[in-house]
Amino acid sequence: MDRAVCIHGHFYQPPRENPWLGEVEVQRSASPYHDWNERVTAECYAPNTAARILDGEGLIEELLNNYARISFTAAPTLLSWLERHRPEVYGAILDGDRESRERYGGHGSAIACCYNHTIMPISTRRDKRTQVAWGVRDFVSRFGRMPEGMWLPETAVDTESLEALAAAGIRFTILAPHQAAGVRAIGEEGWTDVSGGGVETRMPYLCRLPSGRSIAVFFYDGTIARDVAFGDLLSDGQRFAGRLLGAFSRERDRPELVHIATDAETYGHHRKFGEMALARCLEAIEAHRGVSLTVYGEYLDAHPPTHEALVRLETSWSCAHGIERWRGECGCHTGREPGWSQAWRRPLREAIEMVRDALAPRLDEALAALVRDPADACDDAVELLLGRWSDESVTAFFSRHAPGGIDAGGRRRVLALLELERQAMLMQTSCGWFFDDITEPGSVQVVRHAKRAMDLARQALDLDLEATLIEILRRAPVNDPRYATGAEVYDALVRPAAVDLSRIAAGAALYALFGLEHPAAASGMYAVDGDWLYRLNAKERRILGTVRVRSRATGEEGLFDTAVCFSGIDRVVIGVREDGGGEALQAAWENPDPAGAIPRTFSRVYTARDLSEEERWRIAREIAPGIREAVCAVYRDSAATIEALDDLGIPAPGAAARLLAHVRVERLLTMIEEGCPDLERSLALAEEMRREVIEADLASLGAAASRRITLALRAAAARPDDPAPLDEVSRIFGCAKIFPLPLTLEESRKLCVGMRGHYTVVRERRDGGAGRWTEAFRRAAACLGVWVK
Structure with missing residues (x-):
């Protein structure tokens, strides 16, 4: 391993969950996906589990799990979301790390990350310890081993942060080349100044710390990393490999490591098909004689540092001014709105730090009266989150x-204080300051976490900080013309996200009316149990009953009478009151005007305008099939007239044309969901409507076709001698290519590639059944772009 290459990808998404509910709510900017986590997963994290290697004719020769070959950051806030929402992607990432340990002599490809991506030099020593401790604990729980390395968010570095890593047993971290200040051979006296970015990046360095500890530092090749992230190097995987292989020195007098680090979302999200270029690059390097692929832990074992380095403190990889991007108007921005001011950043930082500094001593004092060691308890609190606040994890x-x-009261108080601690960590997430305005999702999110922390402080510490925070935000100017100051943003975008137990009970009743689980329960943060005494789900939707809501995270609980009367997405009335023994529920149920009775009977009433974006989105999805059926019924009633107009050459009214187009989409959707049993009919309908389909229709048709193809491939794998599921794959593709529909095929391609071994065996048989199956498999593989002999 005298010459080796390492590619590091920083996989990360910030916490996007509603702080009161624990689930990500709909984000319209991520359309057609529900939220940005879903979108980036579809475009990057999932494709990297099965990146395509193509042959000269563009067919898939192999699928590579890139996570098994590169070095990557295992960010807790991303992995926790993937574990619950995309378990197959999460599992493939863990599999990649396990496979990498076999490839790299026991050293895994994953490294840890500070828990929720705070800018460490701006954090207090107390918070640095917690960020590192939680990051390590989270990593161990997922990967089953101690992390060798840890990513500093935005590579922002100071001495205290490096000390925290070293104290936790971390062997190395990764920094940008301009973060090196000086270097020297171990044992020498004088330092060579490399502060202009002139550090030799092809070797690890020892960084000695004031405590007597030390940590290894890898400074990545900044030029190649920049060309990957912002240039066109990912347009050709072979060229990418050639660039890395060409970065070795011509002299072969010492071992060298050529390595880069970029945001891993570059591979598929920022650069379409970037995961394919990465896979081709990795394959080419593995095939190159004299050069090895490696990960940092393996290389460090083989080649310990021969030189030491001084680090430029309070610097980062994404701010030319050190770390000012996260606390001042330094001029760094995304470039989308070049004229916008970042003067809002300092007041936002001041507001968050005010909350942090006011809470920390009071929290530690309160915990000291209840637990043996407050610092150890805070470090261990991440285990509650990892266990989703289950009774077992709380008891342990x-x-x-x-x-x-x-006692029970003391337990509730401790849980509330630890949840306060978690929210105080999350409110410092770096994305709050990275973008261009305080109205952007990352900034709104950190203030939401601050509000949740303040709400808990009011309950658990009798400490009210909200007025002070709002006053500081009044000094934060806003670029978005809809708002004047950060205080207005707080009122418009932060306050409405807050919910209490009674509001959760109201939402639980609404969701139960449609047979849905409330997001608060789905997240694990709450136990939500409904006893529905009265229920009507026919034309008039009504539900009444009691709801018990218990916060698993804080121990707070309540029992509520609830009632919902739903006669349309814009005609909703929800009533909530503390449990009154059932009389109120019976009276509301028996009232001939249930919608009018609710305001007179219940102390808190919500209407359609009070519904959250997520509630509207979820309910709209539930009632959409009924709307589709209603539209189709209108068409059936008008079909004869529309056809007569068409026969006479009389243009149909615009509404009739739109009605016909909609019905055709519904017909084709049904055909696809049934596997296109009559291909000629499906193709004829698809051809008729090709010019009428809008983007939203394409998205829904593509999603349906993708699901059905995957189901057919699963059936084919389960019934290895039955050609019918394979024929279905070909039929659906025949229909899909007319538009063409946007298809998601990662899992289907994995299934197809996995069946190639069976294809080889069946092909050797000489019976008629084998011939029919192999021909069906070849057709399906061709549709999926998979190479077979």
Whole structure:
């Protein structure tokens, strides 16, 4: 391994969950996906689990799990979301790390990350310890091993942060080349100044720390990394490999490591098909004689540092001014709105730090009265989150930190304080300051976490900080013309996201009316149990009953009478009151005017305008099939007239044309969901409507076709001698290519590639059934772009 290459990808998404509910709510800017986590997963994280290697004719020779060959950051806030929402992608990432350990001598490809991507030099020493401790604990729980390396968010570095890594047993971190200040051979006296970015990047360095500890530092090749992230190097995987292989020195007098680090979203999200270029690059390097692919831990074992380095403190990889991007108007921005001011950043930083500094001492003091060691309890609190606040994880936590016993009230208080601690961590996430305005999702998100922390402080510490925070935000100017100051943004975008137990009960009743689980329960943060005494789901939708809501995260609970009367997405009335013994529910149920009775009977009433974006989105999805059927019924009633107009050459009214187009989409959607059993009929309908289909129709048709193709391939894998599922794949593709429909095929291609071995066996048989199956498989593989002999 005298010459080796390492490609590091920083896979990360910020916390996007509603702080009160624990679930990501709909984000319209991510359309056609529900939210940005879903979108980036579809464009990057999933494709990198099965990146395509194509032959000269453009057919898939192989699928590579890129996570098994590169070095990558395992960011907790991303992995926790993937684990619950895309478990197959999450599992493939863990598989990649396990496979990498076999490839790289026991050293895994994954490295840890500070828990929620705070800018460490701006954090307090207390918070740095927690960020590192939670990052390590999260990593161990997922990968089953201690991390060798840890990513500093935005590579922002200072001495305290490096000390925190070293104290936690971290062996190395990765920095940008301009973050090196000086270097020297170990044992020498004088330092060579490399602060202009002139550090030799092809070797690891030892960084000695004031405590007597040390940590290894890898400074990546900035020029190649920049060309990957912002240039056109990903347009050709072979060229990408050639650039890396060409970066070795001509002299072969010492071992060298050529390595780069970029945001891993570059590979597929920022650069379409970037994951394919990466896979081709990795394959080419593996095939190159004299050069090895490696990960940092393996290389460090083989080639310990021969030189040491001084680090330029309070610097980062994404701010030319050090770390000012996260606390001042330094001029760094995304470039989307070049004329916008970043004067809002300093007041936002001041507001968040005010909350942080006011909470920390009071929190530690309160915990000290309840647990054996507050610092250890805070470090261990991440186990509650990893266990989704299950009864088992809560019991285990208190057995460790309050072994002498603690009453129910004390347990609730401790849980509330630890949830306050978590929210105080999340409110410092770096994305709050990275973008161009305080109205952007990352900034709104950190202020939401601050509000949740303040709400908990009001309850658990009798400390009210909200007025002070708002006053500071009044000094934050806003670029978005809809708002004047950050205080207005707070009122418009932060306050409405907050919910209490009674509001969750109201939402639970609405969701139950449609047979849905409330997001608060789905996240694991709450136990939500409904006892529906009265229910009507016919033309007039009504539900009444009691709802018990218990916050698993804080121990707070309540029992509520609830009632919902739903006669349309714009005609909703929800009533909530503390449990009154059932009389109110019976009276509301028996009232001939249920919608009018709710305001008179219940203390809190919500109408359509009070519904959140997520509630509207979820309910709209549930009632959409009924709308589709209603439209089709209108068409059936008008079909004869529309056809007569067409026969007479009389243009149909615009509404009739739109009605016909909609019905055709619904027909084709049904045909696709049934597997296109009558291909000629499906093709004829698709051809008729090709010019009428709008983008939204294409998205829904493409999603349906993708699901059906995957189901057919699963059936083919389960019934290895039955050609019918394979024929279905070909039929659906025949229909899809007319538009063409946007298809998601990662899982289908994995299934097809996995069946090539069976294809080879069946092909050797000489019976008629084998011939029919192999021909069906070849056709399906061709549709998926998979090479077969």
